Amino acid sequence: MNPTRTLATTARVLTQIRHDPRTVVLLIAVPALLIGLVAWIFTNTPVFATIGPAILALFPFIVMFLVTSITTLRERRTGTLERLLSMPLGRGDFILGYTLAFGLLAVIQALVAVGYAVWVCGLEIKGDVWLMVAVAVTDAVLGSTLGLFASAFARTEFQVVQFMPLIVFPQILLGGIFIPRDQLPDGLRQISDWLPLSHAVDALNAVSTNSHDAAYIGGQLLIIGAFAVAAVVVGALTLQRRTP
Template sequence: MNPTLTLATARRILSQLRHDPRTVVMLVLVPSLLMVLLRYVFNSPLIFSRVAPALLGVFPFLIMFLITSVTTLRERTTTTLERLMTLPIGKLDVLFGYALAFGSVAVVQVAVAAGISVTWLGLEVSGSLWTLLLIAVLDALLGMALGLFVSAFATSEFQAIQFMPLFVLPQILLCGLFVPRGDMGWLLNWLSNVMPLSYAVDALSHVTRSTTFDATLTRNLLIVAACAIAALILGAATLRRRTP
């Protein structure tokens, strides 16, 4: 990897996003608006504090998956990526450049959503707020990495969105958001154990309930980070270099 080429790719993506204000608004504000809606749907600070931590990870995960998969597919179908691969630039430089750009947006996205949830909506966090932000950012990065990966298997933007029921919805249903994972049948519990979002939700729930940074929390963070990196590496494997 060449840091200069990686940063150049990230700057190009951020420049494109700057000229697309509607996408920026969606990326930054939609998770916060969904949290506000959730707070007043329940109309109870106690219920909100129980459900909101998991959704602080789920909403950025979902939105970053959608935006990244569609944006990357657009660059594939317009041959932008193919032209890049004719240059002396590594595959990981391209993919990690995308990750750095969308990751920067994810930091802003999660910071705004968490800030509103804690200061306005009454979300109570027993642990460190910085740990909460770290976990939520890792969730967003995981969604981004999976979006980069699945864009290789779609031929249209509509088809990219169709991958959401395969890669995203099962994780949301089995992550413990609706039913505790321990109460699921053995098959569903096993499936939840191999899905990275489950560990992210467990980590978020731990931070809101406890002040300790124990081995289980560390393990959950490492699993989510490792899955995001693995998705990026698999995404790099789908890029094909052409000779100019």
């Protein structure tokens, strides 16, 4: 991999997204608006205070997964990736460039989502807000890297959506969003330990309630980061030049 080529790819992706207002709105505004909708639904109830941190993990994760996977697949289907790889650009440069681009967008998305949840929707955070932002950013980056991973195997946008029941839905069901993970049956609890979204939800809940120290949060971030790196590596190794 070459840092110059990687950064050039990052700049190209950011330029493309900047000229697509709908994608910008989807990435930056939609997660915050969905969080606001959940807060509005549960007005005058304690529910939002309970599920709010988990929702902060869920919506950015799903949005980044969809946008990244479809955008990368489009590069392959239009022949752009094939033309790029015919030049001195490796698969690693391409995947890492996309990861950096969507990682920067994830920072903005996390700042907007956390700020909206805390200062507009009234989500109470007993821990440090910067830790909440750090977990939200890492969670959004995870969604991006899993999107890159899924795009390597999909041939159409519809197939990307079909990956959601395989990659996304089990994490939603077992990640502690609907029921605390320690209340899951033993077998399901063990499976949930191997799902990265579970660790994002655990970390956000820990920050929200201030029930664990920064070392615990850092450990969860390392686990999420390890899954993200693994997805990037596998995505780079399996990326096809062009969809058959």
